[in-house]
Amino acid sequence: MKNLKPILWVLLLSVGLGLPLFSGPDRPGEIISVPGTEDARRALRGLDLDLLMEQDGRIFIVAGPDDILHLSAQRVPFVVETGRFAPAQPGEVRLAGGINGAYHSYKELEADLKSLENAHPSIVEVHTLGTSLEGRSIYAVKISDNPDLDEEEAEVLFLGCHHAREWISVEVPFLLARRLAEGYEGDPAIRELVDRSEIWIVPLLNPDGLEYSINVYRYWRKNRRANADGTFGVDLNRNYGYMWGRDDQGSSALPDAEDYRGVSAFSEPETRAVRDLFLGGNFLAAVSYHSFSQSILYPWGFADIPTGKDDLLRGLGLEMAGLIETVNGRSYACGQAASSLYVTNGDLTDWTFGVSGIPSYTIELPPVDIQNGGFFNAEDEIEGIFRENLPAMFRLVEFAIRDFGGLSAIHRERDIVRTPLTNRGQKDKYAVRR
Numbered sequence: 001m002k003n004l005k006p007i008l009w010v011l012l013l014s015v016g017l018g019l020p021l022f023s024g025p026d027r028p029g030e031i032i033s034v035p036g037t038e039d040a041r042r043a044l045r046g047l048d049l050d051l052l053m054e055q056d057g058r059i060f061i062v063a064g065p066d067d068i069l070h071l072s073a074q075r076v077p078f079v080v081e082t083g084r085f086a087p088a089q090p091g092e093v094r095l096a097g098g099i100n101g102a103y104h105s106y107k108e109l110e111a112d113l114k115s116l117e118n119a120h121p122s123i124v125e126v127h128t129l130g131t132s133l134e135g136r137s138i139y140a141v142k143i144s145d146n147p148d149l150d151e152e153e154a155e156v157l158f159l160g161c162h163h164a165r166e167w168i169s170v171e172v173p174f175l176l177a178r179r180l181a182e183g184y185e186g187d188p189a190i191r192e193l194v195d196r197s198e199i200w201i202v203p204l205l206n207p208d209g210l211e212y213s214i215n216v217y218r219y220w221r222k223n224r225r226a227n228a229d230g231t232f233g234v235d236l237n238r239n240y241g242y243m244w245g246r247d248d249q250g251s252s253a254l255p256d257a258e259d260y261r262g263v264s265a266f267s268e269p270e271t272r273a274v275r276d277l278f279l280g281g282n283f284l285a286a287v288s289y290h291s292f293s294q295s296i297l298y299p300w301g302f303a304d305i306p307t308g309k310d311d312l313l314r315g316l317g318l319e320m321a322g323l324i325e326t327v328n329g330r331s332y333a334c335g336q337a338a339s340s341l342y343v344t345n346g347d348l349t350d351w352t353f354g355v356s357g358i359p360s361y362t363i364e365l366p367p368v369d370i371q372n373g374g375f376f377n378a379e380d381e382i383e384g385i386f387r388e389n390l391p392a393m394f395r396l397v398e399f400a401i402r403d404f405g406g407l408s409a410i411h412r413e414r415d416i417v418r419t420p421l422t423n424r425g426q427k428d429k430y431a432v433r434r
């Protein structure tokens, strides 16, 4: 049970307790624990609670003042555990980098991307893929030689921050962009990769959610869609159009739920931005960064059934895990998403794999579990987490370059299995340019 993560605990507890899936409250809350007894479970029933985990026989929840009153009235003993966790609400600003310390806010990322482009205009180009519901730009950085040309080169996609609270997932792809840009002149290995590919990096897919997580509620996960029933948020990683809404196990139809799939596939501007970028390109590999649990997950996510390319997906995934481990000694588990984590439908990697058959991975960054920090990584961990992921990123770009060159057996196999995309060759149609 070590690898279970909060969203899964939500699902388990919801099933076990007959609770509706929670939606992180917009109101302030305390993290409390209650004993995992039948009495306590009964008292929790019907409350709109933010269930975090069950550990050592106790259930941890985020509870607002009303919930605490309710539990007291039901004579459920509880312990306030807030102090054991990093703050869920912004407090006094003591960090040099502002309320979110060394992590990027939307504005900080925007500024850093633009200065990266200004410093390295011959290989960096910042694109706006679309606009979030609250009017923020969804940025993509294209790193390539001749970035202003759409060359016949392998394209690779790295994305971060589908989920607002997973702050580390912004930093890892951002630092990749910076490393490629800064290393191009002096590092022949980087130069070779960049010259032969077009690397697209979307560090912050969910800017509205991130801002909400920074400024209002640290555990926010979804985007900030105002749903018809007055609740907020669609889980962007349930909104893609492959097997979207296939069942209620892999996503929820309830707007209040943390894994709410939205009213239709690609109902959200963020997922549409990714769709249009992807379909307008020639992508040969994709990684979506999340946190936490230190794992590399490959399709399918929607069901535990074979893909027809399991050997390739597993082989490359294991190779990446091996490369990661050599850097800091941290081990990332590697496995098929549905069987090693849980079933999802409408996630990014099922869609990219489903429409194009390319190696597509969800990488869940450290820590390994909630006892080791959950969604909170100390600022001084950022660099090490990035550094350990870098060789795996390079490996995937290298895979794409070879695949594009038709050098490998993998390539021939891909051509057979691949679903033809009707819009290939009409790249100009897509407004991914500034």
Ligand code: 0X9
Pocket: 005, 007, 163, 166, 237, 290, 291, 292, 297, 300, 301, 302, 337, 338, 341, 342, 343, 344, 347, 362, 364
């Ligand atoms: O639930 C998700 O979207 C991802 N995990 S997270 O805790 N970061 O939210 C996992 C998506 C991978 N797909 C499957 N496990 N099916």
Ligand code: CA
Pocket: 144, 145, 146, 147, 151, 153, 194, 195, 197, 198
């Ligand atoms: Ca190029």
Ligand code: ZN
Pocket: 162, 163, 166, 289, 290, 291
């Ligand atoms: Zn996530």
